[in-house]
Amino acid sequence: MNAIILTAIWGVVMMFSGVFVKSKSVPKYLAILGIAIAFIANGIELNSGNSWFTINVHGMLATNSFNLTFIAIALGSTLIYFLLSAADVERTGKHVGEYFALIFFVLCGVSLCATYKTLLMLFIGIEIMSIPLYILTGSDKRNLRSNEAALKYFLMGCFSTGIMLMGIAFIYGGTPNASFFIDNIQAGTGKMPVMIAIGMLLLMVSMSFKVSAAPFHFWTPDVYDGAPTVFTSFMSTIVKVAGFFAFVRLFESAFGTMHLQWQKLIIIITIATLLIGNVTAVFQQSVKRMLAYSSIAQAGFMLLALFALNDKAREGLLLYSAGYSLATVGIFAVLIKMEDYTIDGFKGLAKQQPVLALTATVFLLSLTGIPLTIGFQSKFYMLMAAVENGSNFWVVIVAVLFAAISAYYYFRVIQAMYFKEPTQETLLVSNISTPFKIMLVIVAVLIIAFGIYPEFIIGWKYH
Amino acid sequence: MLGTYFTFPELMIWLPLVAGILCFFTKKESAAKSIAIIFSLLALAVSVTSLFYTADKFSSYNNVNYYWMKYLGNSLNIGMDGTGRILTLLTTLSFPIIFIATSGRSYKNAPAFYGLMLLTQAGLTGVFVSVDALLFYFCWELALVPVYFLCSKWGGEKAIPTTFKFFVYTFTGSLLMLIGIIYVYLHTPARMFEDHTQVAHSFSLTAFYNANLSATEQNWLFWLFFIAFAIKMPVFPFHTWQPDTYDQSPTSVTMVLSGIMVKMGLFGVIRWLIPVFPLATANYSHLVMILAIIGIVYASCIALVQDNLKKLVAYSSIAHIGLMCASLFAMNEVSVQGMMIQMFNHGINIIGLWIVVEMIERQTGVKTISQLGGIAGKAPVLTIMLLIIALANIALPLTNAFTGEFLMFSGLYTFNPVYAAFAGLGIILAAAYTLNMIQKIFYGEANIITADVKDIAWNEKLVLGVIVCIIFVVGVYPQPLIELTKSAVNMLVSKVH
Incomplete structure (x- = not known):
């Protein structure tokens, strides 16, 4: 509960910081302070099990070590994101305080998505998470593509929200005692009632849209490409994995007993997502767009958690959230500094900026899933979950073949950085400060440390 | 000292690993070169010494077990048997030979070159001494990463695409093997640790040998493992990466590839394939041998022209x-x-x-x-x-x-x-x-x-x-x-x- 309340309060504080403080850099430090407080408060709650705030939520929200760990991952990733890229948030436009305020509201939505117990709270969480993102996408006001992306995202988002509401309505009508509580949707193990089946299908479609799973992914490349890079970094990582967390929790609690009935649909979505994400990413020239497709491809791997829906899948989801977020936030932080976003723009980076190139290599290796990085551990857990699941073994084989394809586009960047000569004198927009470099190295070290000791993240289960 | 703090296989991994990291911090080519030669000779000395301590009573000199990801029934288990010994001997002998033989050659960005070479040695040694499936997989992949950089950076003009082909081939094979490892793991018996924690499955070699697998399961698992090893060896028809890679790599790396790295595939078959899937091995031995023999005749004919x-x-x-x-x-x-x-x-x-x-x-x-x-x-x-x-x-x-x-x-x-x-x-x-x-x-x-x-x-x-x-x-x-x-x-x- 700490995280929900603190992020909401701090969002308001940030909003007013823009009004009362004229200096441009104050909001940045306030934001870092705020996220650090929220992270620590959440850590204390995870450790002791007690929240600082006692509010009667009538069981509509519930915390346990599993979802508190997820919130810790989300807040921790945001903290790292702020430390790496807060200066670039400042550079986006005039309304610095508001940008940070919106990010805090998103985090409030993320926390709701992690702890919801009723479909209404899920809906509120998803909406709180999405609406600030529409604004952030369009925050580069004078850029036509940013505007286009925002409008596109907004229209598609509204559409999927409508579908989701429709689904909730069906389920509400279909449950015997008309309840919003996800544990009360007594779907049983037999044949699914028609109303619930329709409701579940609609929920699946709308959640697939939120996590950009194929064939509901069409908005993703354009929106990620059009939005200011610094916000793409945020929404393709923390927000996306929060969507996944909500997705998995919903289908596990509400429809877990009917797993085998909808597993086939998830298989279709998973394979389609892996196929489209990986194959299209291969042909991209712009690294930003490549990362957009790579985020679709990684979503395909995360969908294996829904395919398997067991203990290992839950652990894998946490590891994947952390691994994917850390590596992607890191690679975006490097990307923002580049003059030219195409792969050619990375040529010869290793010579000019060895630290940037080396850390970027670690991030890319982690995304590929090379051992010693957390990216490997997350893929390993997902595969273990999927194999343990027992049925439809071939899906696992297909998934790893696509993982092998992903090596192609991640390694193209590494090749450009290390083995090619630079095309222009300066590759970077601005000078790289030493704290930024230190921060990048810290992230790379974290990726390797978690890759060796994943207990740091999934330890909640073994205490 | 020995046996309590250090074991032979650990020393053989740590020496090149430390030396490799040291190399990255040197500025001069001569310094990196001497570090490489000295440390690889030290590793050779350790390896030769270990040959005199093969008896059972010296088991504590050769085997070691640390906790690592214990909840999965996994541990950092390192040990040497005859196969491991002969291959670590080959590894530790080859690297000083390679370093001394090519010491007349000057490399661009030499410290990085020698650093990566030594990291490769550490990874290769790790493959030959790991007695735990997950650790084996880690080393198997990690030996590949420095080689990728070595071949691409210091290779011939077509080195980048060639090396990448090599990388993708082996990476695909390894991922298939990873699935195989996971599947076998989920069928291993429970493991009791020394401190009485019980876990459902285990990655240890003995657990793999005792895995409860039916004949049909063995039959398809065999191929998941074998393809990975066949690509590495390489056996016909998985060999197409090899001639180009050998041609384009810098020669000292080619020596590592052809002298030692191909043995990883054979070693994998010896330790992780045949004893884990004995039924499938008996089943498919004819097929594999026919493939191998086609490879012999085919490759020899091409070599002729x-x-x-x-x-x-x-x-x-x-x-x-x-x-x-x-x-x-x-x-x-x-x-x-x-x-x-x-x-x-x-x-x-x-x-x-x-x-x-x-x-x-x-x-x-x-x-x-x-x-x-x-x-x-x-x-x-x-x-x-x-x-x-x-x-x-x-x-x-x-x-x-x-x-x-x-x-x-x-x-x-x-x-x-x-x-x-x-x-x-x-x-x-x-x-x-x-x-x-x-x-x-x-x-x-x-x-x-x-x-x-x-x-x-x-x-x-x-x-x-x-x-x-x-x-x-x-x-x-x-x-x-x-x-x-x-x-x-x-x-x-x-x-x-």
Whole structure:
């Protein structure tokens, strides 16, 4: 509960910081302070099990070590994101305080998505998470593509929200005692009632849209490409994995007993997502767009958690959230500094900026899933979950073949950085400060440390 | 000291690892080079010392077990058996040879080059000593990453796409193997740790040997593992990455690839494939042997018409590995024993060949056989050395390869005379293309390209001398190598029969 309340309060504080403080850099430090407080408060709650705030939520929200760990991952990733890229948030436009305020509201939505117990709270969480993102996408006001992306995202988002509401309505009508509580949707193990089946299908479609799973992914490349890079970094990582967390929790609690009935649909979505994400990413020239497709491809791997829906899948989801977020936030932080976003723009980076190139290599290796990085551990857990699941073994084989394809586009960047000569004198927009470099190295070290000791993240289960 | 704080295999991993990291922090080429040579010699010393402590009572010197991801029933379990010993010996012996032989060559950004080479050594050693499936997988992949950078950065003009092909091939194979590992893991018996924590499954080697797998499961799991190993070896039809990669890589990396890295595939079969899936091995041994024998004949035929010196050696290597693979799957004591010592001998011989090839290429800038000629008059010592190594390569009696190939062929013959006959074609063809190559390069008239060839320098004399010594000593007295691997061979064969 700490995280929900603190992020909401701090969002308001940030909003007013823009009004009362004229200096441009104050909001940045306030934001870092705020996220650090929220992270620590959440850590204390995870450790002791007690929240600082006692509010009667009538069981509509519930915390346990599993979802508190997820919130810790989300807040921790945001903290790292702020430390790496807060200066670039400042550079986006005039309304610095508001940008940070919106990010805090998103985090409030993320926390709701992690702890919801009723479909209404899920809906509120998803909406709180999405609406600030529409604004952030369009925050580069004078850029036509940013505007286009925002409008596109907004229209598609509204559409999927409508579908989701429709689904909730069906389920509400279909449950015997008309309840919003996800544990009360007594779907049983037999044949699914028609109303619930329709409701579940609609929920699946709308959640697939939120996590950009194929064939509901069409908005993703354009929106990620059009939005200011610094916000793409945020929404393709923390927000996306929060969507996944909500997705998995919903289908596990509400429809877990009917797993085998909808597993086939998830298989279709998973394979389609892996196929489209990986194959299209291969042909991209712009690294930003490549990362957009790579985020679709990684979503395909995360969908294996829904395919398997067991203990290992839950652990894998946490590891994947952390691994994917850390590596992607890191690679975006490097990307923002580049003059030219195409792969050619990375040529010869290793010579000019060895630290940037080396850390970027670690991030890319982690995304590929090379051992010693957390990216490997997350893929390993997902595969273990999927194999343990027992049925439809071939899906696992297909998934790893696509993982092998992903090596192609991640390694193209590494090749450009290390083995090619630079095309222009300066590759970077601005000078790289030493704290930024230190921060990048810290992230790379974290990726390797978690890759060796994943207990740091999934330890909640073994205490 | 030893046994309580350090064990031999740990030292053999840590020495190159530390040295590799040290190299990255040096500025001068000479410093990096001396670090590489000194530490690789130290590792060799450790490896040789360990050969005197093989008895059971020294088990604490050779085996070690740390907790790591315990909740998965996993541990950092390192140990050496006969197979591990002979391959770590090959690894620790090859690296100083490679470093000294190529020390005349100057590399761009040398500290990084030597650093990556030493990291490769650490990874390779890790593969040969890990007794835990997940640790094995880690090292298997990690040995590949530095090699990827080495080949791409310091290779020929087409090195980047070629190396990437190699990387994707092996990466795909490893991922398939990873699924296999996970599947076997989920069928292993429960494991009780020393502190009485119980976990449902385990990655340890013994657990894998006791995994509860039906014959049908073994049948398809066999292929998930085998494809990974077949790509690494490489066995026909998974070999297409190899000639290009050998051709494009810097020669010192090619030595690592062909001398040691291909043994990873054979080692994987010995430790992780045959004993884990004995039923499937019996089932598919004919198929694998036929593939391997096709590979022998096919690669030898291509080598016969090959005009590129480096590719010729590459194809000859495919043929040799094919023979080793075939005799491994013949699964009788004689053939497996021959294959064990041949792994070592082939590594030594092929590195010797590459040293000579590198020297010719460096001095003339040419690797096309038809453009060379008459080197014997300019470099007599080099010629003699090469002749001995080449004769070892075609397994003439008194050379090291003879013992191995003789055992392999007699084992193959007891398994199936027809297979032995076809595999025997490989020897005849090997003699043809090797002697043909020597004739064209070393004899005849010297031309403009070969006019300025100088004889070998002291460092090359030293390493080639060492190699020639090993060739003769092992050729005359192979008993120590056989003793070293005998128990491992017996254990492996007993798993299947």
